Amino acid sequence: MIEDLKCKEKKIAVVGLGYVGLPLALEFSRKYSVIGFDINEARVELMKKHIDPSNELPTEAFDGCDIQFTSKEEDLKQAQFFVVSVPTPIDSHNIPDLKPLLSATESVGKALKKGDYVVYESTVYPGATEEDCQPILENLSGLKMGVDFKLGYSPERINPGDKVNTLTNVLKIVSGCDAEALDTIAQVYGSILKKGVYRASSIKVAEAAKIIENTQRDINIALMNELSMLFKKMGISTNEVVEAASTKWNFYKVTPGLVGGHCIGVDPYYLTYKASLLKHHAELISAGRKINDDMPHYVANQIIKNINAVGKVLKESRVLVMGATFKENVSDIRNSKIFDVVSDLVSFGIEVTVIDPYASAEEVLRHYNHPLSSEPTGTYDVIVLATKHDDYVKWTEADYRKWAREPFIFFDIKGVYKNNFKDCKYFSL
Ligand SMILES: NC(=O)c1ccc[n+]([C@@H]2O[C@H](COP(=O)([O-])OP(=O)(O)OC[C@H]3O[C@@H](n4cnc5c(N)ncnc54)[C@H](O)[C@@H]3O)[C@@H](O)[C@H]2O)c1
Structure with a gap:
């Protein structure tokens, strides 16, 4: 051949x-x-x-x-x-x-x-x-x-x-x-x-190898997401905990986040499906999937709680979401979990502006029935840094604050700024 x-x-x-x-x-x-x-x-x-x-x-x-x-x-x-x-x-x-x-x-x-x-x-x-x-x-x-x-x-x-x-x-x-x-x-x-x-x-070994590469990652992120929810209640930062734990030689460093895209959030379902055909309930894999699929609702819930906590009316509030793609520096919006956050917020009457330098406005509207704006307009009660695009992580506190209403509530989902902003209600997973 x-x-x-x-x-x-x-x-x-x-x-x-x-x-x-x-x-x-x-x-x-x-x-x-x-x-x-x-x-x-x-x-x-x-x-x-x-x-x-x-x-x-x-x-x-x-x-x-x-x-x-x-x-x-x-x-x-x-x-x-x-x-x-x-x-x-x-x-x-x-x-x-x-x-x-x-x-x-x-x-x-x-x-x-x-x-x-x-x-x-x-x-x-x-x-x-x-x-x-x-x-x-x-x-x-x-x-x-x-x-x-x-x-x-x-x-x-x-x-x-x-x-x-x-x-x-x-x-x-x-x-x-x-x-x-x-x-x-x-x-x-x-x-x-x-x-x-x-x-x-064998062919089956190769098929299984591929699927566990992504399943392992999914479960590890799910663990961090679960810890993130728990540590929030304890008043400690998951990112700081992970930094500290990473000093151990065999700690596998993974951070919490929204699991979107067409691989990590999808492939484990292929495995759980096959397991079910064999009358095996893949408990851990299914639990990981559930935690990760629920994470956008947790984020939306936290945003809503923070708006309420400062005495603002949800129906009069505006949220700016920065980043629509499932990961940084790509244009792919398939299975982007950010739109689960957006639709939860919209269901409470909150006005949500979504911006993204890579995503296509036409595709966003077609897939998620939500407009993609070319830039922010006016000021916002909450700013959400959803995707770590290079264009966004260059922004300074002053760049964000330009678009923020007081008190400045900033949801840095991936913890890019490590709580370094002053006078800001800061949230990260
Ligand atoms: N994208 C990734 O990063 C990535 C990484 C590893 C593995 N994978 C896997 O690779 C596979 C392909 O993923 P992708 O991201 O390239 O998909 P994709 O959606 O980007 O592209 C698939 C292409 O296949 C075409 N297509 C659909 N049905 C067809 C058919 N019957 N005959 C011919 N063409 C057809 C579509 O028109 C499209 O152009 C998937 O199984 C995915 O899980 C993807």
Whole structure:
């Protein structure tokens, strides 16, 4: 396979060109001939013009790439090595929604030929590749996995907004249905990665490894969120406690916060779902999820209490929320928990202005039915620093105070300013 890819006798197809798929497809296309397939025609049109619809990559990232962007399923037939990187979200009941994954698998199944490889990158519960996807590939192609085509799984570790731990700079897990598949998949991926690959012993091990990376983080943040609520009652600062505890050599430093986005707040639900199918109640993982999902309501409640405490009327109060994206310095607003805080405040008649230098006003309105303002207007009873964007953490106390009414109530959710403001009712998690 690798030799045929090198001389461009064979092609790689990347199915699903989002945060994960596009950088991967471009990286492959510096060495190999690539078909970049996505069902979203508008996104494909942008990519043809060298524009990353997810706003992560500059135009130059497309330079010198041998890639054909397409939304025509038919074009997949030209490829022999398929990589699937479509979304794996949850539904409104926190149940895995495998529709995009299964539909992408159908597209690949129709294009599959003898000798081909299919590697999944989407985050799934252990077993999804072999139990949910493999039968579709076999049915639609009439081929037998392991004999006629090979299967693999290689989880993605990219971290949006992180310019250090990029696709090529981190060790990547690869796995395959047998030794030959593992070898080939390791060679193909290894050829584009500076840090190389880690060969997992099986597809299920690789699937499980990915999901526990995020589950571990979710649970650790949940612990800190629980401690934050407790320490608030004790009148001590969680950030100061964490700083002190971090002086121990084996203390794992994690800070409290809102857990949004499409990975940490979603992936553990894939694991709890699979656990429930096996009649196992994943108690700790579920508890962590519940704490983190409830955190926006706790924050909103604290804001409301503080407004009440200074004798102000909720319906006449104004709150400025700075930051709409789920994490700093990215434009991604998917599953941003800030809007749970906003909707709680709005339900009490509070006027809320949301600003963000990265988010798209159109997307915010579409997803959360709340306007995104370009700048603050007038003055506010509470200012909430929700996302640690570089543009905001440069602000001094005087910069915030310009927009604040007295008494100045400042909710620094991530504790950026470490309670260093004078004459201010300061709150952090
Ligand atoms: N974004 C991250 O930081 C990150 C990190 C690690 C793992 N992951 C995982 O990688 C997977 C992809 O995530 P993402 O953030 O890149 O998603 P995304 O929403 O940014 O992009 C997915 C792309 O897939 C396309 N798509 C949807 N259904 C399709 C189909 N049937 N056929 C072809 N294209 C289809 C969409 O149009 C979109 O362009 C998910 O499983 C996610 O959990 C994401």
